[in-house]
Amino acid sequence: MAIISNATTIADAGAFSVGLGAMVHIKTLTASDSANLSFVHGSSNVVLDSTYPLYMFKLINIHPANDNVQLMHNGSIDAGSNYNVAATTITFEGEKAEGSDGGTLGYIQAHDHAQGTGGKKLTYNCGNDNDQSLSGELMLFNPSSSTFVKHYIAVVSNSHNGNYEKNTYTAGYYNTTSDIDAFKFFYSSGNIGSGTIKLYGIKDS
16 A cells, blocks of 8 residues: 555555654563663663664663662673773753752763763762652663764753752763673662663664
8 A cells, every 4th residue: 555645656565664763662670679770682682782773761760779879870892791881971950949949050060971981870869758769761872883982862850869850961972882782770879779761772763
């Protein structure tokens, strides 16, 4: 069956993908007082290779076990044996207190990395009150490229331990032309008390 517009065939049977740019669910991990949530290519049905040019992690109600901690991430080029890939990053955020009419927006130099190999920060300090958590997403571009560094962009909304809303934007690149074949999320101190992270591949992107 063809798709026709103004007497012009713009797509014919078999020539048009209805899933163009569609998100394909790969894996869901749920924390329960977990040290980290890790996605390792080839393990437990995880795909993190050249199958998709773009991968998206959805972070849903990630609640820390400890108070005043930052959610972090890191990549691996050896299937999770080491998470220590050097990266350069930049961060800015908006802030709004529960009981205040004003807010702020600014660059957060303390969260940046200049070829740092440790955990890369996604948030400012997150609180661990029973009703506090964070949610957001991180996009990882072409992690299997043998030519280019590996860019990522993330945006996270979190409840700051001082009853603030923090809207944090981070971007950067993992400075490697090796495959990033594993990716993990963890807090700067203590475990992930609860929460869900979903991994999707974006096809035809």
